[in-house]
Amino acid sequence: MIETLLEVRDLSITFRAEGRETRAVDGVSLTIARGETLALVGESGSGKSLTALATVKLLPDTAEVAGSVTWRGREMIGADARTLRDIRGNDISFVFQEPMTSLNPLHTIEKQIGESLALHQGLTGMAARERIVELLTKVGIRDPETRLGAWPHQLSGGQRQRVMIAMALANKPELLIADEPTTALDVTIQAQILALLAELRRAEGLSMLFITHDLGIVRRVADRVAVMQAGRIVETGPVAQVFDRPEHPYTRKLLAAEPKGRATPPDDGAEPLLTGERVRVWFPIKRGFFKRTVGHIKAVTDIDLTLNRGETLGVVGESGSGKTTLALGLMRLIPAGGRISFLGREIHDLRGRGLRALRRDMQIVFQDPYGSLSPRMSVAEIIAEGLGVHGLREPGLTAREAVARQMQEVGLDPAMMDRYPHEFSGGQRQRIAIARAMILKPEFVVLDEPTSALDMTVQTQIVDLLRDLQRRYRLGYLFISHDLRVVRAMAHRMIVMRAGEVVESGTADEVFERPRTEYARALMAAAFNLEAVEGAVAD
């Protein structure tokens, strides 16, 4: 009989605000045995993280908790602060999603790891230092002795996440709760971290509660899986069984939600829409009293590209590789060098009015649907803003009619046009952002990670919508993403960027099926098989 470590029974979490009651978690039951990894899967807002936080009572004060959570037979709900402190960080440890904000920027990593050692084990001085070096070695930080005095900002995202894991492991916990630990990381780093977690689990006999929205990860790391929807667990069972024979319709929907299909090539011959020659965005580094330029941050260096009408050019690469900078440079939203021609016209030296007139033909959709809509404007105002600027008004069509038609086109109910962005879900907001770009009837649209902030099922819908609009209006897309699966579904041709330069380019089929460079091969392996390729990518 395997020992049950954590048992959650009929857990409900309710929030009360302004007289309304929101039940975020509703009657959740789950168990985790020693050495087992349970994956908790669901879309954003399904209550995954709240369930995990409730196990050690880390919920906000406004939450009302009912049900029972037992840790090795000890009841956690209603336990006193001392018991909870003993268990937190000692028996149960957490790794959070955002490695940028979960380390204190004002302390060295030695101090941050040492803090919990001193707190729970009373280890200080040399003994603590030895243990810290041991931990850092274990999580794969090279030359740990020299890294002890490093500050968080001197580490890369992957290294920070490794430090977080070292902190979590400091007191030899029995259960590690990992809340989307790889979501904020690049695919290659994600693969490395997953490999590290699997290795630690084998070596230490750790149990894990792994929270994620990514089914690919679940299949790789978990023994059992629990699928959450709107605060309830709708299906639970061994990974193989749930993936091969899903019983609940929602599970089936999730499994089917991977963006599928390939971009259909445009019918007529290639007609260049936008070409860039030796496009370069360098930010000068200025020093001294006279602000002499002493060097450059080379964000984008000498990139040649061509985008045809009705085609999608996928731009992939890790964060910081200059994808977004390239797009902003091409749109002339930031100063860029090189030659850019658009619709047969040279635009790299346009300014003022000429540039403003250009805006109606080139549009951009941003990644974050929460940040890209002004919270103080109604949807109708947001969508109609561009119309007013360019004086585009079809005869016999009021602005509201134009907005209504556009909303219908992107799959929104025009009756909602007087609402404010906060009343919409992430997917709906992204549709609003798309409507805002499309109402000007542009020729060229930059899609800057338009699906990254969305849930899987919504991603597919947005991809379908974008493909549909492209077919209908022969739009040229510059599609930026780090998610190669979405790029595979959207792009006709693509370029792979690294450190501001193109490392590989070609048709999507070529690059995906027969990557020529080692870097592209590592990227594909990490994205599709979650495999870390040693040596190809530094963390």
Added chain:
Amino acid sequence: MEAPAPAIPAPARGLFTLSPLNRRRVRNFRANRRALWSLRLFGVLFLLSLCAELIANDRPILIRFQGALLSPLMTDYPETFFGGDFETAAVYSDPVVQCLIRTGGNIEGCLDQADGLGPAPVAEGQAKGWILWPLIPFSYSTVDYEVATAPSSPDARHWLGTDDQARDVLARVIYGFRLSVLFGFGVTALSAMIGVLAGAAQGFFGGWVDLTFQRVEEVWSSMNTLYVILIISSVLAPNLWVMFFIFVAFGWTAIIGVVRAEFLRARNFEYVQAARALGVGDWRIMVRHLLPNAMVATLTLLPFMLTASIGLLAGLDFLGFGLGQGYPSLGELALQGKKYLQDPHLAITAFLTFAIMLSLMVFVFEGVRDAFDPRKTFR
């Protein structure tokens, strides 16, 4: 393929319908009972002080003279108009003038009455007249010659006593309250407007615009306001408008910092980038997308600017460099309170007036600020 015409909802926004955001703010404000009652009380006091001329004045509101209704509040009448001897404006507190009005211009009778020879009869062929006085028959500058020793203590004639020039303290408080509040609001509104504009330009354009302006402001705001006022008042006679412009000239820098910071922060928000990609002009981006963000930060500073300008004005009056004679100044009342410690009604009145006025304003603005704070929840 043409899509079927979509149903379009009628525009839901009239002139007075609030956006949901603003409705939430009003609800939040109303939930704060102290702020709500402070606002009501302050509103009543301010409204009353706005009609100060009808409450405390040395001219009657209405008189009936020889069958005609006259309003001395609006028109100046010479004493001869009522049948008196002087061609100067009528002094309505003079018993002879009052008698003239009542008797319809019986000058002989009234002079006799003044000499103690019995009440004057109504002039022949004239209707008996009457006088409608305001609640307090003194204006802020009326010197009451009936007062034997000034300052005098509160009594039935002067509810809060008189100051050392035998002027009614209550009348001066009412006019002084109005002057202080209007002055404070005016200074705050104008300097906030200038400050928001300057901060917005700095934050939005950044670069050398920002650098240059910042240096200019630093030099400007490190000048000592008090010295400048002393110097100016030795050249110009200090009147309300001179003071107003000096206050604004030195007040607008207070708000620049926060507005600039908000604009700097928000100009790289994605929705601002999106507006720029739409081709929206700089000016419209600032007004439509950035200003609403900066408003909350501005609002938190406004009450401090308001109370500071009221306090500074009173302080200058107290020191004798303020508005000077001829204005109903609360600072001067405080100064008299200090001079005449044996007449504590002066000091107590000045203290209570300031305490109540400033507290009410702070409570109200505290409520406004909390209502605008999106993170604050109310039960």
